[in-house]
Each structure stands twice: as structure tokens, then as C-alpha cells.
Amino acid sequence: MNTRTLGDHLIAPDATRGEQLLCYGTALLGSAGAVALAIRADLSLLAVAVIAFVAFDLCGGAVVNATASAKRHFHRPGRTARHHLAFVAIHVQPFLLALVVPDxxxxxxxxLYALALLGAVFVLVVPAALRLPAGFAFVTxxxxxxxxxxxxLAWxxxxxxxxxxxxxxxxAGSPA
Structure with a gap:
């Protein structure tokens, strides 16, 4: 029987203890920092709650997606550019924030959503050897x-x- 853990779902199957500590630590600290900013900006309780959730996901997810376990999982055999583009497309957090943050x-x-999709298409269409610098070029x-x-929400x-x-x-092992 294969029992999956919370780490298997939130990070990746077989995430190491070190990866889990980095991912959850960054998610919690990012969420706490974003909540502090939201409270200081005198936002509604609903806005603070949504910002906390979004910050947990984005801050933790930035670290998750850089882990070796997530690389193995998301770039396993059979994963295509379509899978990766779909992963980017499901990140509708900008719209969630627009629902609750007045400004x-x-x-x-x-x-912002279009920029993320356009960036993903750009990174996915360049030759594999250029994907890492192309990602940095686009983000910069x-x-x-x-x-x-x-x-x-500048972050x-x-x-x-x-x-x-x-x-x-x-x-994993992207050429630099």
C-alpha cells in the first residue's frame, strides 16, 4: 500500500527533510511577512487571509519548485511543455488578490497573469540549453x-x- 504524505502533495514525492524544512519555513515566513504588510496597510480580514494563503503558496512554491525532488517529479518522463504550461496557467492568484484587495x-x-503565461511560452520554445538564461532574461x-x-503586494x-x-x-541540471 502506497501512503502519500502531506509533503508528497505539497512539495513532491520523496522530498528530503532538508527540502521540507526549507519549503515550509519559506512558506511560513513569506506568509507571515505578507500578513504583516497587509495588516499595516489596514486591509480587511478577508484580504489578509487571502494574502496569507497566496504568500504561503507562492513563497513556499518558489522554493519547492527548485528542489531536486520537485524537479524529479515535474520533469519525469512523459511530462511535456503542455503539462508545464498548464501548471503555469492554473496560477490564478493575481485574480484572487484582485477580488479582495481594493487597490x-x-x-x-x-x-501579471498574461506576463507569466507569455514568459512560460518563451522559456518553453527556446532550445533546452537556453531555457535557464531565457527565464532569467524574461524575468529581469x-x-x-x-x-x-x-x-x-509589490512582492x-x-x-x-x-x-x-x-x-x-x-x-534538474539546467545548463548555465
Whole structure:
């Protein structure tokens, strides 16, 4: 009988203790920091709760996607560019934030979501040897685009793009 653990679901099957500590620690600290910013910005309890959830996922996920266990899982045989693009597409957190944070407009949410999808397509279509530098090139240039995010959520775009383009889309042993 194969019993899966919480770590198998939130990180990856066979995540090491060190990977789990880094991932959960970053998720908790990122969430705590984002909550502190949200409380300081005097946001509603609902907004604080959604921000806590999103920060836990994005901050922890950026580290998760960089672990060897997640690389083995997400880049196992049979995984295609379509799987990776779908993983990026399910990251609708900008829209969740737009629902609850008054100064986070729908246009900003759509722009950030589109930027993540465009970046994923770019990284996935370049030759494998260029995927890592292409990811860095896209993320670096994306940081120059004014998305109109409220200051309390200034961390969302960089962490989302790091999680998806620099961590998830890069297989283990990416050429540098």
C-alpha cells in the first residue's frame, strides 16, 4: 500500500527533510511577512487571509519548485511543455488578490497573469540549453514593466515569476 504524505502533495514525492524544512519555513515566513504588510496597510480580514494563503503558496512554491525532488517529479518522463504550461496557467492568484484587495485592479491582475503565461511560452520554445538564461532574461525584463500593483503586494509579481519561470520550468541540471 502506497501512503502519500502531506509533503508528497505539497512539495513532491520523496522530498528530503532538508527540502521540507526549507519549503515550509519559506512558506511560513513569506506568509507571515505578507500578513504583516497587509495588516499595516489596514486591509480587511478577508484580504489578509487571502494574502496569507497566496504568500504561503507562492513563497513556499518558489522554493519547492527548485528542489531536486520537485524537479524529479515535474520533469519525469512523459511530462511535456503542455503539462508545464498548464501548471503555469492554473496560477490564478493575481485574480484572487484582485477580488479582495481594493487597490489591485483587474487590469493589473490580467497583465501579471498574461506576463507569466507569455514568459512560460518563451522559456518553453527556446532550445533546452537556453531555457535557464531565457527565464532569467524574461524575468529581469518583466520587472521593468509597471503593473500598477499596490505597495502591499509589490512582492507578488517577482515571487510568482521566480516560482514559475525560474524554478518550475527549469529541469534538474539546467545548463548555465
Amino acid at each position: 489591485f485592479g483587474w487590469l493589473s491582475a490580467a497583465a 525584463l518583466a520587472f521593468l514593466i509597471p503593473l500598477g500593483l499596490p505597495a502591499v 507578488v509579481a517577482p515571487v510568482l515569476l521566480i516560482k514559475l519561470l525560474l524554478a518550475h520550468l527549469q529541469p
